[in-house]
Amino acid sequence: MIHAFTRHFAILRSVLSRILSPPVAGILNIIVIGIALSLPTGMYVLLQNGQSMVENLSDAPQISLFLEIAAKSGDVDALRSKLNQHPDIAKIEFVPRDQALEQLKHSTGLSDVIGGLESNPLPDAFIVHPKSGEAHAMEALKIELAKLPGVDQAHLDSAWAYKLEALLKFGRIAAMILASLLSFALVAITFNTIRLQILTQREEIEVSKLIGATNAFIRRPFLYFGATQGLLGGIAAYLIISSSLLLLNHQLDSLAQLYASQFELHPLSLGDSITLLLFSMYLGWLGAWLSVARHLSRIEPG
Amino acid sequence: MISFSQVNKRYPGGYQALKNVSFNIAEGEMVFLTGHSGAGKSTLLKLIAAIERPNSGSVLVNNQNVGVLKERALPYLRRNLGIIFQDHKLLFDRSVYDNVMLPLQICGFDHREGAKRVRASLDKVGLLNREKSNPISLSGGEQQRLCIARAIVNRPAILLADEPTGNLDVDYAKEIMDIFKSFHQVGVTLLISTHDTNVLQDRNVRVLSLKQGELQPAMNESRLP
Numbered sequence: 001m002i003h004a005f006t007r008h009f010a011i012l013r014s015v016l017s018r019i020l021s022p023p024v025a026g027i028l029n030i031i032v033i034g035i036a037l038s039l040p041t042g043m044y045v046l047l048q049n050g051q052s053m054v055e056n057l058s059d060a061p062q063i064s065l066f067l068e069i070a071a072k073s074g075d076v077d078a079l080r081s082k083l084n085q086h087p088d089i090a091k092i093e094f095v096p097r098d099q100a101l102e103q104l105k106h107s108t109g110l111s112d113v114i115g116g117l118e119s120n121p122l123p124d125a126f127i128v129h130p131k132s133g134e135a136h137a138m139e140a141l142k143i144e145l146a147k148l149p150g151v152d153q154a155h156l157d158s159a160w161a162y163k164l165e166a167l168l169k170f171g172r173i174a175a176m177i178l179a180s181l182l183s184f185a186l187v188a189i190t191f192n193t194i195r196l197q198i199l200t201q202r203e204e205i206e207v208s209k210l211i212g213a214t215n216a217f218i219r220r221p222f223l224y225f226g227a228t229q230g231l232l233g234g235i236a237a238y239l240i241i242s243s244s245l246l247l248l249n250h251q252l253d254s255l256a257q258l259y260a261s262q263f264e265l266h267p268l269s270l271g272d273s274i275t276l277l278l279f280s281m282y283l284g285w286l287g288a289w290l291s292v293a294r295h296l297s298r299i300e301p302g
Numbered sequence: 303m304i305s306f307s308q309v310n311k312r313y314p315g316g317y318q319a320l321k322n323v324s325f326n327i328a329e330g331e332m333v334f335l336t337g338h339s340g341a342g343k344s345t346l347l348k349l350i351a352a353i354e355r356p357n358s359g360s361v362l363v364n365n366q367n368v369g370v371l372k373e374r375a376l377p378y379l380r381r382n383l384g385i386i387f388q389d390h391k392l393l394f395d396r397s398v399y400d401n402v403m404l405p406l407q408i409c410g411f412d413h414r415e416g417a418k419r420v421r422a423s424l425d426k427v428g429l430l431n432r433e434k435s436n437p438i439s440l441s442g443g444e445q446q447r448l449c450i451a452r453a454i455v456n457r458p459a460i461l462l463a464d465e466p467t468g469n470l471d472v473d474y475a476k477e478i479m480d481i482f483k484s485f486h487q488v489g490v491t492l493l494i495s496t497h498d499t500n501v502l503q504d505r506n507v508r509v510l511s512l513k514q515g516e517l518q519p520a521m522n523e524s525r526l527p
Contacts, residue, residue, distance in 0.1 A: 006412065006413075007410065007412075010413070203391075203393060204393055204395070206391070207391045207393060207404070208404065208408060209377075210351070210353070210380065210385060210387075210391065211380060211381075211385070211404065211405045211408060211452070211456075212377045212378065212379075212380035212381035212405065212408055212409070212456075213377060213408040214374075214377045214408075217377075217408055301353055
């Protein structure tokens with residue numbers, strides 16, 4: 001057991017020294033892999049951030065019903081009982097026009113302007129919470145409510161959030177396509193590196209076979225090489241993404257201060273980071289395996 | 303230990319390297335294989351190590367028919383053989399020491415365990431003081447001896463040598479023959495191919511003589527007392 005461990009460790013050590021000799025070529029390889037991985041992963045990080053933003057902002061999708069300015073309290077009561085009986089509505093809130101004006105004064109700092117108004121320009125309003133959060137159902141409900149007597153306008157407040165979410169879905173698919181294409185590129189890079197190595201070590205492989213090396217013994221260093229190179233590429237990708245986020249957050253910070261709000265991009269989570277590293281390691285291993293399977297059998301001593 | 307029975311070997315292209323070859327080598331025997339270049343000596347040795355396969359007939363090594371051995375089993379056959387190659391097949395990207403270490407690594411020896419054996423092997427062929435050198439800096443005779451050290455480090459029961467004295471002058475050749483003789487004395491089975499008749503003259507050993515792929519009813523074939 002300890003033997004096996006030290007033996008594998010010895011292979012790993014020789015693999016590391018081989019990756020870095022010549023150092024420039026080895027490091028360039030790792031950086032290329034890192035960049036290839038960081039593109040889809042970076043996209044994923046941005047999408048994740050967009051997703052959490054949407055979830056924060058649109059947790060309560062609602063429809064605002066603005067009544068006609070001339071609506072009397074009798075009309076309002078009739079509308080209220082209609083809305084209460086509607087099967088698709090979970091809850092309603094009534095916002096009288098005076099209260100709306102007060103809120104506007106407080107929340108926007110426009111009190112001077114509003115104080116100068118002769119009469120309240122705001123209508124009474126109902127805020128309707130639908131039972132279903134589905135975009136289609138809400139859209140249909142909005143159209144239906146807009147036709148009720150006494151209703152001037154119906155407004156779907158979180159419509160933009162749904163649009164953003166659809167955009168995010170689109171982005172996710174684009175990221176998936178990019179990820180699969182670049183994964184293929186990573187496999188191809190490793191495939192080629194290993195092919196060159198097998199060619200340069202042809203003699204060693206031949207001699208090893210002649211003195212009793214099993215195929216597994218010959219394969220092992222190449223597979224370790226592929227996996228290690230993939231892992232280092234994954235680490236490079238992680239560093240690229242982390243430093244990019246750091247730069248972006250620095251810039252976002254000053255931007256957010258202008259809007260007097262807090263906003264920052266979250267880095268890769270621990271789980272996602274581990275997934276990235278394992279995946280890149282696996283791709284490197286796969287490229288090496290394919291290469292070894294293809295090229296090693298052709299080297300037969302004779 | 304090694305037994306050929308009606309072995310034929312034809313290479314792709316039609317060249318008949320061995321014709322109906324049959325012989326037996328007992329355990330602990332030292333046998334010389336002679337013949338001109340192209341007589342089939344190398345082919346015969348390759349058949350024993352299953353580097354080539356016979357077209358017909360059987361090649362038994364340790365009662366195992368190596369002619370039909372599965373690919374997977376080959377490494378384990380070869381670990382029991384020490385092979386000294388005509389072209390040495392040394393690796394010039396590593397030291398003398400590491401060249402001899404290679405068979406032990408393949409068999410899964412630990413570095414510390416292997417070190418003793420490597421040094422014993424190198425000592426046997428007189429290269430212990432060169433263990434850190436690169437094989438490229440060794441003379442032809444030293445490279446040959448390094449190849450022997452690598453072949454014996456596994457302590458194989460059978461040693462095959464293909465023209466081990468081919469390019470060496472008489473003194474070096476004698477040195478190497480003395481090394482083989484010492485292995486013979488400790489019970490190793492040896493099959494040594496050579497086209498150098500000088501080496502054979504003063505030795506009272508068994509000789510297999512090949513001519514154009516056929517085993518000659520050798521006049522000088524005799525056994526050690």
